[in-house]
Amino acid sequence: MRNTSARQRIEEQLDGAERLQRCLVPKTRADREALRRAVAAGVAVRPFSGMFMRASTWNALKTSPRVRWRYVQNTFLDEHPDEAVCSFSAALDHGLWVSKKYLDTIHLVASGRSHGRCGTGIHRHECPLNEIELNGTVKRTTLERTVLDCSLVASFEDGLAIADSALRFCKLDIQKYRDYVEALARCRSGAFCAEMVARYADGASESGGESIVRGLIVALGYLPPTMLQAEFVDPIDGGAIRADMYYELPNGLRLIIEVDGFGKYVGADGLGKEMQRRLVAERQRESHITALGIPVMRVQFSRVYEDGYLEHLLRRFGVPKVAPHM
Numbered sequence: 001m002r003n004t005s006a007r008q009r010i011e012e013q014l015d016g017a018e019r020l021q022r023c024l025v026p027k028t029r030a031d032r033e034a035l036r037r038a039v040a041a042g043v044a045v046r047p048f049s050g051m052f053m054r055a056s057t058w059n060a061l062k063t064s065p066r067v068r069w070r071y072v073q074n075t076f077l078d079e080h081p082d083e084a085v086c087s088f089s090a091a092l093d094h095g096l097w098v099s100k101k102y103l104d105t106i107h108l109v110a111s112g113r114s115h116g117r118c119g120t121g122i123h124r125h126e127c128p129l130n131e132i133e134l135n136g137t138v139k140r141t142t143l144e145r146t147v148l149d150c151s152l153v154a155s156f157e158d159g160l161a162i163a164d165s166a167l168r169f170c171k172l173d174i175q176k177y178r179d180y181v182e183a184l185a186r187c188r189s190g191a192f193c194a195e196m197v198a199r200y201a202d203g204a205s206e207s208g209g210e211s212i213v214r215g216l217i218v219a220l221g222y223l224p225p226t227m228l229q230a231e232f233v234d235p236i237d238g239g240a241i242r243a244d245m246y247y248e249l250p251n252g253l254r255l256i257i258e259v260d261g262f263g264k265y266v267g268a269d270g271l272g273k274e275m276q277r278r279l280v281a282e283r284q285r286e287s288h289i290t291a292l293g294i295p296v297m298r299v300q301f302s303r304v305y306e307d308g309y310l311e312h313l314l315r316r317f318g319v320p321k322v323a324p325h326m
Contacts, residue, residue: 023051023075048072065100084109084139090146097165097208099158144180151197152190157215159197164211167203204228209301219326235291254294261301
């Protein structure tokens with residue numbers, strides 16, 4: 001009877017946490033022990049120290065890593081309201097495109113404490129207090145500081161995705177940001193990468209995947225696209241149709257680059273019907289783009305980090321190399 005009561009209590013607490021899009025932080029030793037048993041049985045998971053979720057809920061969010069990590073980050077901030085997030089954690093709070101490879105650590109402002117890694121899953125960074133703002137109940141670094149901090153340590157393509165999304169969704173002023181980077185990044189580790197991100201950032205990019213592919217093109221030393229989301233008259237129905245990337249090459253030829261990937265079709269909900277609807281619409285768009293008569297270079301996002309894959313495509317489609325490999 002007692003075990004049934006304990007399970008029911010834990011189920012109710014998990015329900016409440018899920019409604020708030022939070023993990024469950026048990027408050028009693030008995031609840032902690034019950035949740036550890038649930039983890040051992042595969043019913044629950046422990047995504048971060050002291051936090052628990054139903055395994056079914058955690059697994060359902062597998063295709064939405066940013067949504068999943070927000071459960072963890074927001075739970076941590078509920079438990080530590082005086083902390084301020086920075087770097088990739090602040091980028092997540094700003095709603096920017098953060099690669100899932102950076103979603104395993106909570107980044108906090110040092111606030112007088114020693115900076116660096118502070119135990120599993122926590123990293124503290126130095127930051128002036130005048131570059132911290134309040135977003136509701138969350139303390140975070142300003143948009144400019146956040147993009148810069150990420151660009152200093154991320155790969156060029158990942159930093160570009162973050163900067164592109166800051167321009168697209170948060171209306172980052174690109175000229176002011178470039179001035180900001182020039183003033184603050186100089187002589188810091190990663191300064192060259194941060195300056196390149198500021199130079200190539202473009203809010204016309206519609207997804208993190210497109211930004212990453214464009215970043216890799218630049219990093220490999222190839223000519224960047226002439227235009228993002230270039231609009232054409234649809235040759236099938238006369239409407240407007242857009243291409244991910246468009247080139248007017250030096251030899252007078254034109255080229256369209258389309259980025260194909262599962263992430264373009266699956267939303268935060270990951271529902272099958274929604275995926276099918278998006279997939280059908282995307283395939284129709286692709287067929288209409290092909291009818292334009294412009295060569296189309298299709299990039300499989302899942303393969304962009306394969307050795308030589310992207311460079312082989314660029315050479316085959318005549319995109320010239322204009323700079324050394326970054």
